[in-house]
Amino acid sequence: MTQTELFSKSPSLAVSFKVSTPDTAAAAASNKATNPSVDYPWMLVEPHRAANFEAAGCDDCADEVIAGVGCVS
Amino acid sequence: MHSTEQRPRVTRPLLPPTVCNALALLPLCSQAFVWDIAGTKLVGRSVSFTATATGKHAVSLTVTAPAADATATTTTTTTTTGSVVSKYVRREVRSLSDEAREATLGAMHALYEYDDAAGQAKYGSRFKSIASFVSKHLVGSASRDCDAWHDGAAFYTHHAAFSLEFELAMQAVDPAVSLPYWDFTVDAHEQAYGDGASWTTSDVFKSDWFGAVGSSRDDRAIDTGKWALTPVLKVSSLAAEAQAKYPVTNPYGLLRSPWNTAASAYVTRGGTTVAGAEVFSGEVPSCKAYASCYASESMAVMNECLNGATHGAVHVQIGGLWAKSLATDSLVSPSMSYELLLITKNLWRQGYVSCPMSCTDDAQSGATCECSLNEAALAAAGSAYEVLTTKTGVLHWVDLISDAISFDDATGKYAIAGVTDPADLDEAWEDLLRNTLASPGHVGEMYTSASPYDPTFWLLHGTADRLVHWRRLTSAAAVAADLPTGKLDTTWGYAHSSVAASDTNLVCDWASVDLAADASAVPSCATGTCGGHLADAVSPFDVSGDGSSLTNEEMFAFLDPTNEALTYTYDSFAWAHCDAEGYAFGQQTDGSADLSYALARNAKATAT
Numbered sequence: 060m061t062q063t064e065l066f067s068k069s070p071s072l073a074v075s076f077k078v079s080t081p082d083t084a085a086a087a088a089s090n091k092a093t094n095p096s097v098d099y100p101w102m103l104v105e106p107h108r109a110a111n112f113e114a115a116g117c118d119d120c121a122d123e124v125i126a127g128v129g130c131v132s
Numbered sequence: 133m134h135s136t137e138q139r140p141r142v143t144r145p146l147l148p149p150t151v152c153n154a155l156a157l158l159p160l161c162s163q164a165f166v167w168d169i170a171g172t173k174l175v176g177r178s179v180s181f182t183a184t185a186t187g188k189h190a191v192s193l194t195v196t197a198p199a200a201d202a203t204a205t206t207t208t209t210t211t212t213t214g215s216v217v218s219k220y221v222r223r224e225v226r227s228l229s230d231e232a233r234e235a236t237l238g239a240m241h242a243l244y245e246y247d248d249a250a251g252q253a254k255y256g257s258r259f260k261s262i263a264s265f266v267s268k269h270l271v272g273s274a275s276r277d278c279d280a281w282h283d284g285a286a287f288y289t290h291h292a293a294f295s296l297e298f299e300l301a302m303q304a305v306d307p308a309v310s311l312p313y314w315d316f317t318v319d320a321h322e323q324a325y326g327d328g329a330s331w332t333t334s335d336v337f338k339s340d341w342f343g344a345v346g347s348s349r350d351d352r353a354i355d356t357g358k359w360a361l362t363p364v365l366k367v368s369s370l371a372a373e374a375q376a377k378y379p380v381t382n383p384y385g386l387l388r389s390p391w392n393t394a395a396s397a398y399v400t401r402g403g404t405t406v407a408g409a410e411v412f413s414g415e416v417p418s419c420k421a422y423a424s425c426y427a428s429e430s431m432a433v434m435n436e437c438l439n440g441a442t443h444g445a446v447h448v449q450i451g452g453l454w455a456k457s458l459a460t461d462s463l464v465s466p467s468m469s470y471e472l473l474l475i476t477k478n479l480w481r482q483g484y485v486s487c488p489m490s491c492t493d494d495a496q497s498g499a500t501c502e503c504s505l506n507e508a509a510l511a512a513a514g515s516a517y518e519v520l521t522t523k524t525g526v527l528h529w530v531d532l533i534s535d536a537i538s539f540d541d542a543t544g545k546y547a548i549a550g551v552t553d554p555a556d557l558d559e560a561w562e563d564l565l566r567n568t569l570a571s572p573g574h575v576g577e578m579y580t581s582a583s584p585y586d587p588t589f590w591l592l593h594g595t596a597d598r599l600v601h602w603r604r605l606t607s608a609a610a611v612a613a614d615l616p617t618g619k620l621d622t623t624w625g626y627a628h629s630s631v632a633a634s635d636t637n638l639v640c641d642w643a644s645v646d647l648a649a650d651a652s653a654v655p656s657c658a659t660g661t662c663g664g665h666l667a668d669a670v671s672p673f674d675v676s677g678d679g680s681s682l683t684n685e686e687m688f689a690f691l692d693p694t695n696e697a698l699t700y701t702y703d704s705f706a707w708a709h710c711d712a713e714g715y716a717f718g719q720q721t722d723g724s725a726d727l728s729y730a731l732a733r734n735a736k737a738t739a740t
Contacts, residue, residue: 076193078216102216103701104183107308110216113178114165114193 225312273581280664293673313594346403353398402452402576409466419710432625451579459567474633483654508652516562
């Protein structure tokens with residue numbers, strides 16, 4: 060089954076997004092208390108600090124998910 | 133010990149994972165992306181966005197796929213929606229870059245440079261001057277009837293909200309900064325397990341940070357760093373209308389605790405010695421204190437250790453105490469004399485210690501301006517022993533810190549070692565009351581109800597608040613996983629201490645006391661809850677910026693770390709140095725939290 064064939068069967072896309080705040084990670088990395096990253100109960104951005112928003116989709120899939128199907132980029 | 137499966141993990145609920153299945157195989161690199169983040173339109177698979185406001189922001193991502201094949205003419209558009217939450221991140225002060233620290237200290241210092249009117253004109257309505265913060269703390273803590281901010285159920289909410297108000301004022305000056313915290317358990321760890329250096333050598337006290345602990349000046353004014361010679365507001369020099377804004381002052385008309393007769397025109401920091409003896413063992417709260425407090429199974433219990441064990445010693449040691457007189461045979465060793473201040477405050481609240489209403493500036497030696505025994509009240513009580521026991525109960529607290537005093541079960545009375553003659557005993561009790569307990573001496577701001585004047589005040593409560601955040605997060609995880617332990621009972625309350633001399637749980641009614649008519653009059657004091665600590669009392673803080681008020685219980689709910697409207701969070705909930713000590717109460721590297729550890733240790737400590 061080709062990619063086109065699969066797509067033609069359903070037009071829906073599976074896309075999510077992820078957010079990262081490089082400044083936070085940098086601050087944590089320099090913390091002398093050796094803090095691991097924090098898992099917040101939400102996707103966090105900080106006021107007045109740039110956050111990177113990135114679409115996550117097919118070509119970010121874990122191998123086991125796409126195994127046997129193929130995810131061509 | 134819980135198995136791995138039973139250890140709660142505090143993780144964020146990720147958006148549904150991308151599913152690359154038969155329904156979606158078109159590679160992202162071939163599609164077009166349009167973002168709408170909090171109303172800002174951006175284009176590209178990866179975009180940068182800088183939030184300016186706190187709170188929840190809607191995010192939508194519209195993906196347009198090309199035609200499925202060369203012969204098709206239609207494209208496919210799909211929109212994914214979600215949200216992000218914008219919060220300030222409070223960082224350990226030593227983790228800030230030089231640039232970030234300078235910006236943070238600069239914003240903090242601006243609150244010391246401008247009064248309310250000038251600051252609000254320059255920075256907007258959220259600006260508040262340091263004097264307004266100090267006055268608020270004085271009004272809440274230095275009332276003669278009771279302390280509405282400490283030793284009660286509202287300790288946590290008041291100090292967390294107070295810190296947030298301060299942070300909001302800093303952000304009025306510089307919207308990019310947040311309130312840092314000082315994790316002094318790191319210093320305690322280094323002192324005990326590292327190079328042995330005292331916590332007073334911490335970077336925090338560098339001259340270009342917060343200045344040294346202690347002072348080389350006779351008046352103990354902070355004399356190094358950005359806050360050197362910070363003036364204390366002379367309220368009595370203000371116009372009458374302006375004075376009304378600062379109702380609590382010391383006898384010199386300075387914005388200082390009414391019983392603190394220090395005349396210095398500057399914020400004082402007396403250092404780690406009290407009456408010539410080093411305070412405690414020269415240590416700050418350690419991992420052990422934090423692990424024990426973390427193990428609390430109710431907020432009522434946690435409130436007590438937040439009030440005391442997790443940060444109180446820092447107040448005492450930075451503040452210090454001097455010009456403190458002791459009786460020739462004080463019955464209390466100098467090393468425990470820091471506790472005497474708390475006992476003197478008890479006597480002041482109960483009317484047996486009086487402080488001058490005013491002192492003139494030429495009495496700056498302090499010799500003629502100090503609190504003293506209310507002799508008329510003593511005469512009315514009949515004896516010093518009556519004052520110390522039946523009338524006030526403070527001898528219980530002296531007994532706890534004195535090797536010479538003991539309670540004789542046979543007679544039902546306190547005794548003094550080596551003193552058997554009744555007349556000598558009466559004289560000793562009176563000597564204790566008049567010459568050791570009646571005057572608190574001069575006290576550094578950090579050990580008083582004017583403590584917000586010392587900038588290190590603002591580093592402490594976030595440290596304890598961070599522990600509460602982590603405790604509430606792990607409790608929520610324990611509830612979600614229905615674990616048998618680890619849940620925090622948040623019923624409003626306070627587990628009063630039997631050993632803290634400040635924790636009298638008394639409320640004194642001064643309304644009917646007219647000292648002009650009767651110099652021996654004392655208030656009626658009874659066991660009760662100070663009004664400010666009640667669950668439904670209005671919390672005196674504006675943390676939303678809209679002027680609305682919350683009750684104490686509502687404030688506790690607002691301060692929940694999972695509340696999206698709360699404007700801040702912390703950089704980390706890990707205490708790696710505590711893990712190394714065997715106090716693994718913090719977040720582990722795999723994201724889990726082992727609640728059973730701290731609970732078991734606490735139970736063991738209690739048993740022993």
